Amino acid sequence: MSKPTAPWRILLVIGGGIAAYKSCELIRLIRKEGGTVTCVLTEGGSHFVTPMTLAALSENEVYTTLWDLKNETEMGHIQLSRQADLVVVCPATADLMAKMAAGMADDLATTLLLATDKPVLAVPAMNVRMWQHPATQRNVAMLRASGVTVLEPDEGPMACGEFGPGRLPEPPVIWQRIRQALGGDPLADQPDFADAIHRPLHGRHVLVTAGPTHEPIDPVRYIANRSSGKQGFAIAAAAAQAGARVTLVAGPVHLPTPPGVERVDVETAREMAQAVEQALPADVAVMVAAVADWRPETVAGRKIKKQGLAPEPLPLTENPDILAGLAASPRRPALLIGFAAETNDVIPHAQQKRARKQVDWIIANDVSGDVMGGDANAVQIVRENDVVSLPEMPKDDVARVIVERIADALAR
Structure with a gap:
């Protein structure tokens, strides 16, 4: 099958779960990046979002039934299943995934999923016990074995009051996986700094180490x-592309300065602490640097x-603990983000660090492999009440997701 090119055509199947409301934000992101979206709303999904809302966001007709006389005289479910570049099921409930695994076709959504010849991406969302149930895990394994890409859910508090894996990943994360599934980047042809006044971080100062x-x-x-510095440089580049004024305090690395970024080179932790202080005030600080915890008491001449x-x-x-x-500074940025490189118990250690350092987010990753110096990363965004898990992706894409979430947080 040839690789589709942007603008991409997404067929979005919306299951019946409370997380269905996030499909609205996903539609907005897809269209913002130049894609088109056609929605198929299940009966359960219609209890959480309306066809009118989806039609207004997608600017396309919304399909809800297999028994539409006008569409089905032309075998509409077959056309829907073949015209898209990718079918995305979001949220994919336990019931909907069970029907997909069993090959059932008792409504429009399951019928087109059985009839499609295009790749399918399922984004699960359900109660933690439902996700962990052997039946659900068996269905997920069957779907993956049949070629369906099933994402891992996020971990965090749920509408039912329980905590654990089962939350729908955030829309920017889903969008990144959609881009991966389609094998391209709709932003690649856009100029980095064109029309910067309309970019989400325009007028903001972002400090990165x-x-x-x-x-x-x-x-x-x-x-x-x-530490190679690649992830921090990628975040600085993404923040500049989002319209921010960016100060990058860089330890001794051999990387080119990203376009539009003001770079301050330092060598030691004390020099970095001084450069950070001099760069304030800032709206956001993303402290990616792997600062040495200790130094020799004396330096031999x-x-x-x-x-x-x-x-x-x-x-x-x-x-110094930068x-x-x-x-603790009176000039503390409104959003303060730290990084945690861990080799075991990644999330518990990151949660402890977030509380101990009194920061807003900790972005944690497992560095027991070849992450340090490599070009890919898989991180966990640890906040006060939840954990967002990003799949492994190029560090530039990780940076883009982080910057999108920063912009969303500042906009609230």
Whole structure:
């Protein structure tokens, strides 16, 4: 099958769950990026959103029944299933996925899903117990085995009052997966800074830190970590593309400065703390840098030479906590975001760090593999009341999702 090109045609099947309201935001995002959306509303979905709302947002007819005389004289369900580039089921309820796995076709949605020859992306949303039930997990496995892409739900509080996996991922995350499924990027042909006044971060100052710090031991050696700076530079670039004035405080990395970004190069943690202070005030601070926790108490003026078999002791002292200091500052940005690179218990450690540092979000990732220095990342956005899990994607796409969420948070 040839790869579709933008503008993409999305057939959106809306299941009967409370998360159906988020389909409205998804339609807005798809159309904002140049795609077209045709909606199929199930009977259950109609209890949460109306055909009139979906028609107004999509500017297309909304289909609700298999028994429409006008459409079905022309086999409308077959045409619907074949005209799209991608079929998206959102929300995909437990009932709807069970019918899909069983090959049932007792309404318009299930009939066109059985008749389509196009890729299908299902976005589950349901109670945590329903998601974890062996029947649901069996149905998910069957759908994936048959070629359907089934996303993992987010973890967080639910309308029923329970907490756990089962929440519908946020619309920007779903949109990123739609782009991946279609194999392209509708933003690629847009100029980065055209019409910046209409971009969502126009007039905002975004402060980003990136890369490692180097803490000198002597003129030759230093304490450092494996951070490449790629994720921080990608966030700075995405914020600039969204119209923000961006200050990027960069540790010692060999990366080009993103267009439209003011770059301040530093080496040590203390230099980074000073540069961050000088960059204030800012509306948003995204502290991506992997700052060394410790530095040598003293720096030798000459290279330290070996003295026998045992190495000389290297007394260390703690570096300034830039993130916690910024959280306690009277010039604290309205939105303060930290990063947590973890090798185990990623979400619990990130939740503890968010509370300890008194920041708004912690963006956590598992760095036990080759994330540091690599070009892809899978992160968890940990906020006060929920956790949003992003699938693994290129770091530029991770940055774009984060910046979209920043813009949404500032707009409230």
